[in-house]
Amino acid sequence: MSDPLRPGPFPDDRLPEESSEAARSGIRVVIVDDHDLIRTALRALLSCESDIEVCGDAAEGDTGATLVLDLRPDVVLMDLTMPGVGGLEATRRIVMDWPSAKVVVLTAFAEPRLVRDALTAGARGYLLKDADPSAVVEAVREAARGGRPMTTGIGEH
């Protein structure tokens, strides 16, 4: 997939071969979100990290679930509201076939009902899109380690 926002060939803080090396052994991530800009931006953000590799993305739940079950990534970043099959249903499908999948919801909604539904569907974490970008990167790492990343304030009610 072409990515105009992908970092240049010589990031200031590492060499290209180091990046490729890290990507091969790093955390593999699939992004499922219907917004092009979010997918592109997340891919660019995560690809800058030497230990994270975005191995695929999808614009809706149905193809997202199929892609995840096919690629078996370490972490899935899943939007909730998408046309067609939404994030909750996609998460259910993934977890049903692959119970150890680490799906982290990434959404703009913070309603307690949605948090509860997402966790019930099998999500491991719940992040808000207005969280600091570095928090998203850290959440991917935490989920990969088996943790349950949650944006501060979510799930307290």
Added chain:
Amino acid sequence: MADRAAAREAPAPVRTPTPQPSGVRAAMVRFTLLSLLGLALVTLVTIPLAAWIARSIALLDAEDRTRVFTRTVAAPLLTEATREAPIGSPLELAMENRLDDGTVVHVVIWDRDGRVVWSDDRSLIGSTYPLDAEVEDLFESMGSRSEYSLAMHAGGADGVPVLEVYAAARDADGVPFVLEWYWPTSRLEAAQHETLVRILPLTIGSLILLHILVLPLTLDTARRVDAERARLAQHATAVQIMERRRLSEDLHDGVVQDLSGIGYVLPTVSRELPPGSTGRGLLERVAQVMQQDVRSIRGMIADIKPPTFAGAGFLEALDALADRTRAQGVAADVAIRGDVDALSPGARALAYRIAREGLRNTVRHSQASRALVDLDVDADAVTVRVRDDGVGPAATADVDPDRDHFGLQLLGEALREAGGQLELRAAEGGGAELVASFRPDRA
């Protein structure tokens, strides 16, 4: 005891929206009051009108009878011989018969010179008086005239109401004369009474009948108008909810997503710039502002997005309301008693609206640090109290009633529709207390 004393000294409610009758009831009350007013006016007009009609009829009747008597009885009996010796004449006999049967109070027969030819007051016979111009005219026209009078000319008692009739004719010798006849008013009063008895039930009865006939129509129209008003209000609310939902979805799907995406891009772009460079610092600052903006838009979306009250949505909506109030500086809590699950969606929406309005007032006017929403549900009544520890309703002098109480007025109307009421009062121990209750089966 101290508590009881405190309770007695608790300040009286400072603002209680005046209860207003429903549209139908108000229309019927207006209609009935106007009908009664119309009835009173018609009665007031009918009584003098009936009296006037009776008087006119009595006058015409008296004039007619006098004219007939003058021409058919008096004229043939008035001869030269009678003029010469009226006492004991057949004319006097005929006149005395009428005086005896009470149809006449006082009679005078005049000749053209103003001389009294005959009168029941014998002292007048042969005397001469100046005639009124109208009476003189009768000698020419051979007509008659009548009037209602409080005085009797040419004798009789003044101050006794009588019908005064003059009728001209030619006597047996062809000499013109005028007979002045005073009828008693007993006939007039009887006629007046009879007219009133006939006219008044007719007019008032017609009005009452009209009222009875129009009443169902008015009631039906008022109900239709009320139903239409309710339908329009529901429609307006539905449109408002739809618009708010659409707006919140548009904001979420468009601006929030784009800003979030840009927020992820910025650190990536920033890394491309040399550490410590102006551009990198600027981008990091922009990224922070972007995050704040996204959070604030997300808060706006939460405010405008219509809450969902089905299932656990109601309690979550109340919690979210408390969250937003806390974010505005007032520590708000929600306490619930009773079976909330039994409430209909309409009752839940109304209870939520009371809580929202109460907390909104608290945030705007109370200067409070804490607020408590207390929801009490039972089968017959839902009561919502919103209490705060602020300055109390009496101290909010800067309140603009039009702007700040509009929400409360609308809420009051909604509550009355649901058989309830609303009161904003000073709470015991300080602060303000909004207390609203309604019937869950009517919400």
